[in-house]
Amino acid sequence: xxxxxxxxxxxxxxxxxxxxxxxxxxxxxxxxxxxxxxxxxxxxxxxxxxxxxxxxxxxxxxxxxxxxxxxxxxxxxxxxxxxxxxxxxxxxxxxxxxxxxxxxxxxxxxxxxxxxxxxxxxxxxxxxxxxxxxxxxxxxxxxxxxxxxxxxxxxxxxxx
Amino acid sequence: xxxxxxxxxxxxxxxxxxxxxxxxxxxxxxxxxxxxxxxxxxxxxxxxxxxxxxxxxxxxxxxxxxxxxxxxxxxxxxxxxxxxxxxxxxxxxxxx
Numbered sequence: 001x002x003x004x005x006x007x008x009x010x011x012x013x014x015x016x017x018x019x020x021x022x023x024x025x026x027x028x029x030x031x032x033x034x035x036x037x038x039x040x041x042x043x044x045x046x047x048x049x050x051x052x053x054x055x056x057x058x059x060x061x062x063x064x065x066x067x068x069x070x071x072x073x074x075x076x077x078x079x080x081x082x083x084x085x086x087x088x089x090x091x092x093x094x095x096x097x098x099x100x101x102x103x104x105x106x107x108x109x110x111x112x113x114x115x116x117x118x119x120x121x122x123x124x125x126x127x128x129x130x131x132x133x134x135x136x137x138x139x140x141x142x143x144x145x146x147x148x149x150x151x152x153x154x155x156x157x158x159x160x
Numbered sequence: 161x162x163x164x165x166x167x168x169x170x171x172x173x174x175x176x177x178x179x180x181x182x183x184x185x186x187x188x189x190x191x192x193x194x195x196x197x198x199x200x201x202x203x204x205x206x207x208x209x210x211x212x213x214x215x216x217x218x219x220x221x222x223x224x225x226x227x228x229x230x231x232x233x234x235x236x237x238x239x240x241x242x243x244x245x246x247x248x249x250x251x252x253x254x255x256x
Binding site (some may be wrong): 045048067118120135142149156 | 195243249250251
């Protein structure tokens, strides 16, 4: 897989192997998990004040849900614009979609970690993808999304 | 002379609106360190050095007070941090 920045600030992904492209297609699915631990992580209490927590749930949480959903939809739309070639899949992440991608990748990573119960030491390990080992696959997916998110953060750093 | 009630002041005091509040960011093993620093720069306008210092404090000490001020603004900052999926809370700042 090759990644490079276009002149207009877009991130170009080229020669993406079908296996990795399939993982990209799972970003929105993983991020939209309805696991209770994922929900608790996405919408943490803002304080120990019960009244504020209630207000937060009714006023802030719905706004955040819309924001997270919107980021996932942007990612899905960009993936639909991908094209297949002999050497793999090519696609572009427009500069203006960088924030949505960082959000969706972050959502997916947090959801995977919560669902799988990963701790810091788990995530520090180098893991090869193993289709027969769901935990190893989840760790690989977490790492792959982290790599892509890191690339997007660095691009933001360069342009800010 | 009879004393006059001062409801505005009372309301402010009851809600703790006139006391300083801290915005605290808590450690999270999943969020990338570079991403956390980027969000600090965007939300609070920190320099790269200040953002990195707070990010490292979160990473090593488990939490960092990133801002102190009015409760209303603290709530707004916590909402922005939650929008970026950072673990953040607000808490009354200890009185000196």
